[in-house]
Amino acid sequence: MFELKDVRYKDILHIKSMKIPDKTITCLVGESGAGKSTLLKMLNIMLSPDHGDIYYQKNNLKLQDPIQHRRHVVMLAQQPTIFEGTIRENLQIGLVFSEQKLKEEQELEEALKIVHLSKLLNDDAETLSGGEKQRLALARVYLMNPEFFLLDEPTSALDEETEEEVIGNFIKKAKEKEQSIIMITHSQKIAEKYGENLLLLNKIEEGQDG
């Protein structure tokens, strides 16, 4: 579980109190610029709050080693990086970064299936379309098999039908493994269909505190 206590970041975020449960699909919604990505980055220790504390499984993130934390909590950025090389290399690189054993070909192929990417492992990743790159990056974090996924609009470049299939598959697998997800989404349909817990972030208005 994540727990936030009086967290402030510049004039972007002020969260007095928030709990984000384990083994749950949490959808994070709110207007553009409300600070959703900023919040996810704080949960992954890419940013630190100016004030207040964030706890993960009761441990204060201020005292945690970011590299260690990211073995348990993996973030998929809004514009994920695709590296020069093959699809195989792009899948394995998440495991290299988190110092995990590389996966067998069969597991890599299964990950591609989950995200509906019908390409060969030897294909060049850089020639993929925007939506295909997004799915490749989602397959990469899937293989990292963390306790908690932080997904920043993971399927924003996909058409509605593919989006639902990919998210549906991903969530099914996460549920089987009792993993937790926080997902930023602009799709009301996705939030309604898959969100077990809904978090709404509002923009801080002038004069408003929290």
Ligand SMILES: Nc1ncnc2c1ncn2[C@@H]1O[C@H](COP(=O)(O)OP(=O)(O)OP(=O)(O)O)[C@@H](O)[C@H]1O
């Ligand atoms: N490091 C930073 N320093 C200053 N301002 C920042 C920083 N990071 C983000 N911002 C600003 O904070 C606000 C919130 O940004 P953020 O990306 O968290 O919003 P969001 O809710 O994820 O938006 P969107 O739905 O458009 O992706 C924006 O106005 C952004 O320009």
